Amino acid sequence: MAEQNRTALKEVVSVTYITKDNAKFEKSSDFIKMTATLPNEEGVAEEKTWDRIFLHRAFPFDFPFAYISVLDADTKELGMISSVDDFDEETASLLRAELERKYYTPVIKKILSVKDKFGYSYWKVETEEGEIEFTMRDTFSNLLKVSGTRIFASDIDGNRYEIPDIEALDHKSFKKIELFL
Amino acid sequence: MENRKTLTARVRQLAPELKEEDILLPVDFNLTPTAKKRRTDGIALLTKDRILVFADGEKTGDIPLSELEEVALRKGIGCCFLEYRKKDGSWHILCRADNQYVDLYAAAAKEISRFLEGGEISYDYEKEIDNRCPICHRQYRPGSNVCEHCVDKKHYIKRLWDISKSSHHLIYLSIAFYFVIAAINLVPPYINRILVDDYIKAAEMPKLAGYLAVIAAMFGVYILQKLLGMTRSIFLIRASNRITVTLRELVFDKIQKMSIARISKRTSGELMNRVSNDTGELSRFISNDLGAMTEQILILLAVSIYLFSYDWRLALMIILPTPIVISSYRLFHSFMRHVFHRGWQLDSRENSILHDTFSGIRVVKAFGMEKREISRFDKVSRDLRDTRILTEHFFAKIQPFLNFLMSVGEYFLLYYVGNKIIGGTMTLGEMSQFSAYVSIIYGPLRWLSWLPRRLTRTMTSIVKIFDVVDESVDIADKTDAIDHRIDGTITLDNVSFGYDKTSTVLKHISVEIKPGEMIGIVGKSGVGKSTLINLVMRMYDVTEGAIRIDGIDIRDISQDSLRSQIGVVLQETFLFSGTIYDNIAYAKPTATRDEVITAAKIAGAHGFIMKLPNAYNTKVGERGHTLSGGERQRVAIARALLHDPRILILDEATAALDTETEKQIQDALQKLTADRTTLAIAHRLSTLRNANRILVLDKGELAEIGTHDELMRKQGIYYGLVMAQRQMSRMPSKKQARPAS
Numbered sequence: 078m079a080e081q082n083r084t085a086l087k088e089v090v091s092v093t094y095i096t097k098d099n100a101k102f103e104k105s106s107d108f109i110k111m112t113a114t115l116p117n118e119e120g121v122a123e124e125k126t127w128d129r130i131f132l133h134r135a136f137p138f139d140f141p142f143a144y145i146s147v148l149d150a151d152t153k154e155l156g157m158i159s160s161v162d163d164f165d166e167e168t169a170s171l172l173r174a175e176l177e178r179k180y181y182t183p184v185i186k187k188i189l190s191v192k193d194k195f196g197y198s199y200w201k202v203e204t205e206e207g208e209i210e211f212t213m214r215d216t217f218s219n220l221l222k223v224s225g226t227r228i229f230a231s232d233i234d235g236n237r238y239e240i241p242d243i244e245a246l247d248h249k250s251f252k253k254i255e256l257f258l
Numbered sequence: 259m260e261n262r263k264t265l266t267a268r269v270r271q272l273a274p275e276l277k278e279e280d281i282l283l284p285v286d287f288n289l290t291p292t293a294k295k296r297r298t299d300g301i302a303l304l305t306k307d308r309i310l311v312f313a314d315g316e317k318t319g320d321i322p323l324s325e326l327e328e329v330a331l332r333k334g335i336g337c338c339f340l341e342y343r344k345k346d347g348s349w350h351i352l353c354r355a356d357n358q359y360v361d362l363y364a365a366a367a368k369e370i371s372r373f374l375e376g377g378e379i380s381y382d383y384e385k386e387i388d389n390r391c392p393i394c395h396r397q398y399r400p401g402s403n404v405c406e407h408c409v410d411k412k413h414y415i416k417r418l419w420d421i422s423k424s425s426h427h428l429i430y431l432s433i434a435f436y437f438v439i440a441a442i443n444l445v446p447p448y449i450n451r452i453l454v455d456d457y458i459k460a461a462e463m464p465k466l467a468g469y470l471a472v473i474a475a476m477f478g479v480y481i482l483q484k485l486l487g488m489t490r491s492i493f494l495i496r497a498s499n500r501i502t503v504t505l506r507e508l509v510f511d512k513i514q515k516m517s518i519a520r521i522s523k524r525t526s527g528e529l530m531n532r533v534s535n536d537t538g539e540l541s542r543f544i545s546n547d548l549g550a551m552t553e554q555i556l557i558l559l560a561v562s563i564y565l566f567s568y569d570w571r572l573a574l575m576i577i578l579p580t581p582i583v584i585s586s587y588r589l590f591h592s593f594m595r596h597v598f599h600r601g602w603q604l605d606s607r608e609n610s611i612l613h614d615t616f617s618g619i620r621v622v623k624a625f626g627m628e629k630r631e632i633s634r635f636d637k638v639s640r641d642l643r644d645t646r647i648l649t650e651h652f653f654a655k656i657q658p659f660l661n662f663l664m665s666v667g668e669y670f671l672l673y674y675v676g677n678k679i680i681g682g683t684m685t686l687g688e689m690s691q692f693s694a695y696v697s698i699i700y701g702p703l704r705w706l707s708w709l710p711r712r713l714t715r716t717m718t719s720i721v722k723i724f725d726v727v728d729e730s731v732d733i734a735d736k737t738d739a740i741d742h743r744i745d746g747t748i749t750l751d752n753v754s755f756g757y758d759k760t761s762t763v764l765k766h767i768s769v770e771i772k773p774g775e776m777i778g779i780v781g782k783s784g785v786g787k788s789t790l791i792n793l794v795m796r797m798y799d800v801t802e803g804a805i806r807i808d809g810i811d812i813r814d815i816s817q818d819s820l821r822s823q824i825g826v827v828l829q830e831t832f833l834f835s836g837t838i839y840d841n842i843a844y845a846k847p848t849a850t851r852d853e854v855i856t857a858a859k860i861a862g863a864h865g866f867i868m869k870l871p872n873a874y875n876t877k878v879g880e881r882g883h884t885l886s887g888g889e890r891q892r893v894a895i896a897r898a899l900l901h902d903p904r905i906l907i908l909d910e911a912t913a914a915l916d917t918e919t920e921k922q923i924q925d926a927l928q929k930l931t932a933d934r935t936t937l938a939i940a941h942r943l944s945t946l947r948n949a950n951r952i953l954v955l956d957k958g959e960l961a962e963i964g965t966h967d968e969l970m971r972k973q974g975i976y977y978g979l980v981m982a983q984r985q986m987s988r989m990p991s992k993k994q995a996r997p998a999s
Contacts, residue, residue: 107292107341107351129349137335181289181337181356194718206297215528217603235357237336256599 093156095147097164100156102171105129109175111147115156130155132176138223141180142173182229182237183209188250191257198257200230202238211236216257228254259358260286261387265301272301272312280305282379285366287353289337302340302353304370304379309342311353319352329370331363331760338363362386364760414720418540421504425497432497433552435490440556442486444564445479447694455687490549498545505537509726517733518797519757532726536719543716551709554702561699568692572674576667576696580703586663587704590656597649604642611635671696733799733817741819744904745808746773746935748794752803755786755793763789765958766803776928776936778946780979781955787939788829790955791907794937795824807905825903827911831894833885838867839874841893845901853900861895862923887914895923908938912945924948943983952976 093115100113105128114124127149135144135157143160158164161172183204192199198216202209211232213219221229228240243251243258260268265284270276284303290296290313300313309326311319325344329352332339338360340352355363365383373379422429453472457464509532513521521529565573615622615631622631671693678684748771756762763786771777779787792798793805796812805812812820825845833841842857843849849857854874858864866889870876878884878893885893891914898906912920920942927936928948940946952969954962954976962974969976 106348108349178292178354179334179337181334234360235336256596 095156095158097168102130102164102168104171109171111155113155127155132158132172132179134176134180137180138221138227138229142176145172145176180237182239185230185238185240187247188253191253193256197233200232204238209238211238220254220257222258228258259362259387259390262381262384265303269301269303269310269312272315273310273317276305282306282373283366283369283381283383285340285353285359285362285383287340287355287359289354289356291339291351291354300353304373309352309370323374326374328374329367331360331367333360333760340367361389361759411717414717414724417724418501418720421508422497422501424504425500428493428497428500432490432493432549435486435493436549436552436556439483439486439490440553440560442479442483443557443698444560444695446476447691447698449476449479450694451685451687451691453687454690455685459686491545494545494549498541501544502537502541505540505723506533509533509537509723512727512729515731516729517731518792520729520732529726532722536723539716539719540723543712543719547712547716550705554705557698558702558706561695565692565695565699572671572692575670575674576699578670579663579666582663584703586660587708590660594649594652597645597652601642601645601649604638604645608635608638608642611638667700668693668696733796735816736814739814739816740810742808742810742815744820744823746775746904746933747771747806747808748905748935748937749806749809750803751806753793753800753805754802755789755798755800757789757798762801763958764793764955767960768803769953769960769963771935771937773935774933775950776938776948778949778952779937779939779955780941780943780946780952780976781961783941785955786958787955788909791826791909791937791939794905795826795907796820822901823904824907825898825901825905826907827891827894827898827909829910829913831887831890833878833890833893835878837872837875837877838870838893841878842874842896842900844897849900854896857896857900858893860899860923860926861892862919862926863889863892863896866892888916888919891915892923904934906934906936908936908940910939910941913940913942917942917944920945943980954979 095111095113095115099115100111103110103112108129109132110126110128111130112124112126114122117123129150131148131150131152133146133148134141135146142162143158145158145161147155147158149155158172161169161176164172183206185202185204187203189201189203189208190199191201193216198213200211200213202211211230211234213230214233219231221231223229226243226245228243230238230240232238240246240254243254246254262284265286266278266281269281269284270278282304284301287300287302288297290298298313300311300318302309302311302319307323309319309321309323310317321342321344325346327343327345327347329340329342332341334354337354337356339354340363341349342352343349362383365386369379369381369383449472453476457469457472513529513533562573562577565576611631611634615635622628675684675689675692679686679689750767750769753764753767754762755764767790779790781787789798793800794812796805796817799813807815807820834844839851839854842854842863846853851874855864858867858874867873867876876884878890891911895908895911898908898911912923915923924945924947938946938949946952947966949966951963951965953960954969954974956975962969962972962976964972970980
């Protein structure tokens with residue numbers, strides 16, 4: 078009895094890692110299918126197939142492709158992937174594509190205009206994907222400075238935009254955003 | 259996001275074979291469903307027998323409805339998906355769009371799924387499009403249909419004017435005073451001229467009486483000027499204070515009436531800003547800037563008219579340097595804005611570090627992080643110092659130069675006027691009058707160059723104030739809401755609830771609670787227990803179904819009447835600054851001292867209160883810091899009991915107490931709760947041993963209900979929870995036993 082209790086405790090605190098040795102990912106229609114040998118609720122390893130798994134970043138700003146949580150369709154965590162790069166190239170690119178699809182974050186190349194009006198700011202930017210206009214509320218706190226020069230902006234709808242290196246922006250763009258930093 | 263009409267037109271261009279009535283529900287999308295990142299321009303639509311997808315002008319999908327089971331929304335990060343499940347159980351992506359579409363897709367998914375089950379399309383989903391300003395497509399504030407981006411500023415100014423009705427006479431009076439003062443301002447230079455021409459440089463010996471009269475006039479004008487200015491200021495300050503108080507009351511009143519859902523969308527700091535800073539800003543504008551603006555403009559006009567009518571070439575010469583000065587001010591300004599902004603930011607960062615470290619001082623000390631905090635603070639302090647020095651240096655260097663530039667006109671004047679005097683076409687007195695006017699005119703000019711920024715700032719405050727004031731009350735009493743004396747039956751009839759449109763926290767909960775029953779609510783954290791009791795208190799309105807008390811829908815009962823009969827002890831016990839007595843008597847200010855003591859006794863608070871030197875008169879510090887967690891909780895229980903509520907709600911009310919004290923309070927409560935309906939949430943299941951029935955929530959649904967014994971026999975979720983807790987409480991002894999075994 079005592080022995081069992083200890084095992085159960087260990088199960089609660091330990092992290093299940095999903096690696097190239099215990100799991101296989103493949104594309105299945107629009108989603109990713111996973112076949113993996115993972116400990117079940119009793120802690121016994123068991124092979125199972127999930128038709129649809131979802132990925133969630135543990136450190137979305139710091140590690141976009143590492144520390145990835147693998148979730149089932151009910152958003153229950155099945156395990157963690159230490160790094161997408163640990164898998165073979167094909168699997169890695171599959172996982173990467175899924176992550177990039179879920180986390181839609183256009184990269185801002187140029188700030189065309191910023192208008193600050195009545196507590197809202199109205200942005201017009203050039204991204205890799207063309208011109209985008211968006212509105213930010215409470216601009217100062219919604220411009221998230223991740224590292225010294227990397228910035229994430231979230232607009233009123235919850236969309237995100239990234240500026241990978243604020244110092245690499247052209248002078249005019251930099252001047253426009255500087256006031257809010 | 260486009261509406262049905264334009265989308266239908268676009269679809270008919272892409273697929274001319276479709277008739278208008280075939281297109282049941284079109285939605286557009288702007289991201290490609292599968293590729294990494296790319297914007298696209300697409301439409302997905304429901305027809306009578308299939309779902310079609312068009313992307314960038316081409317048909318990319320065609321799913322017959324016979325294969326379709328349901329359509330659902332899935333949220334990504336910064337984007338959302340519409341997905342469908344086929345009859346074979348497989349899931350597929352229909353389309354993907356950025357987050358703007360999330361509410362629209364949630365509503366559309368519901369409608370399509372309902373349609374698949376044989377229902378009708380109600381076009382309710384279109385509300386999510388109407389939710390946006392047709393001009394700029396930005397979402398309106400919740401509850402409003404005014405787009406603050408596109409709204410006419412005049413609208414707000416007019417509203418403000420209407421609100422300040424009681425002060426209109428004061429404002430009119432002060433404006434009248436401004437005219438008089440502006441006129442009087444023109445007098446001293448005129449007297450000065452008389453003084454110079456007729457007395458100082460007079461050809462013959464002037465009369466002493468006249469001379470004295472001129473001096474007296476000057477003195478009189480000066481006194482008059484000051485007196486009028488004083489009266490005017492008093493009027494304006496009175497007006498601005500009245501308006502500010504009206505606005506503050508308006509805003510505070512509104513915030514008090516807002517539902518928890520609305521209030522929790524804003525931080526308390528933000529709300530405080532609305533009430534104090536924004537109204538303060540407005541008050542400053544009315545009492546200082548509005549007055550100054552009128553005055554300066556009037557002076558400018560009066561002096562300009564005089565100067566131009568006297569000699570237009572001279573006037574031009576004086577005004578000539580102004581544009582240069584104003585533009586250099588502007589230049590200087592945009593730089594200053596940067597520096598000021600930086601200073602302001604560092605200032606607020608310094609404040610937040612101070613706030614953080616002081617309120618978290620225990621943690622700092624416990625982890626031995628004093629050095630790190632010191633260096634963090636030092637760095638910000640030093641940065642702030644450097645910025646301040648930069649600002650001051652800049653000011654010191656630039657200001658005199660700008661002032662000099664401003665007065666360059668006076669040198670032109672000297673030259674021109676000097677020539678005239680030598681030529682004999684102008685007297686010395688006239689010159690002195692003229693240069694006095696010149697120095698008067700520069701003041702307003704300089705002042706007006708700062709005006710646009712002040713106006714923007716004030717306008718922003720006005721808009722923010724009305725932003726709060728205009729917010730619709732989402733949980734409002736019906737006009738025919740009744741006051742009901744609660745007996746205690748609570749009926750939940752198929753209740754579903756979600757905090758936003760895309761999520762459901764509680765699903766189809768039906769239960770009837772009899773008067774006087776004590777119901778325990780258990781379930782994992784985040785399962786919706788607190789949400790459920792919030793719904794009973796009507797902090798939120800149910801999304802579907804109804805909650806009835808004694809058979810009356812709680813939406814038909816006035817909120818005052820409802821809440822005055824519910825006593826609540828919440829998870830986070832909040833004590834107001836004031837004495838312990840004040841806190842207990844909060845909900846019933848008319849309570850006698852005896853009642854307060856009785857309530858405290860039942861709550862097990864009397865004992866520790868009497869140990870305090872000031873007993874019931876002890877002041878509880880900020881958030882009740884002088885009391886321990888358990889003590890605070892007992893004060894909160896006393897507060898809820900004093901109210902003599904018909905329904906008692908305990909949300910983890912005794913969680914911070916030791917089991918012994920808890921038991922005492924429980925037993926006292928039991929006598930009390932005998933004829934009161936009680937809802938109690940507890941993680942510690944022993945707390946619920948007096949409960950008549952236990953309600954087990956799981957994944958937002960009512961999983962089990964019954965007495966403790968019934969549920970134990972059932973060996974379901976509740977049984978599991980009880981067993982887990984028993985194991986937990988046994989754990990420490992097992993652990994200790996381990997080395998021996």
